[in-house]
Amino acid sequence: MGRFSESIADDEGETGIDMSPLIDCVFILLIFFIVTTVFVEETGVEVDRPEAASASQLEKTSLLIALTAAGEIVYDGRNIGIGGVQPLVRQMLQKDPVPIIVQADKNSGSGLLVQIIGEAKAAGAEKVSVAALATGG
Known part of the structure; x- marks a missing residue:
């Protein structure tokens, strides 16, 4: 029974989420939105057009x-x-x-x-x- 209780204690110490894939996905989305953004050039003043x-x-x-x-x-x-x-x-x-x-x-x-x-x-x-x-x- 001693071996079994030691392996359970080791598993409890390493509970966590690996953030690397999440960060990779966020950077890929950021790059996608930067590349696909269309910038509309404005004149800089408000004009009341007819x-x-x-x-x-x-x-x-x-x-x-x-x-x-x-x-x-x-x-x-x-x-x-x-x-x-x-x-x-x-x-x-x-x-x-x-x-x-x-x-x-x-x-x-x-x-x-x-x-x-x-x-x-x-x-x-x-x-x-x-x-x-x-x-x-």
């Missing part, structure tokens, strides 16, 4: 330029002004030919919007769009 019946979804890879109601031209949270549109578009088009989307506030001036489109076209942009909210119709 509604349009013909609005459609555009590509996710695009250059977003915002025109605020105060007349500021914003890219990536920075006010670039009308003089900064052409160099920005030219620089971005050197990397990859992407469409240009202008998110104009509905209370902004149309003259400045036309200037932004003209600067983007002068920089070599082939496709320049104006962002709008789609209506239910």
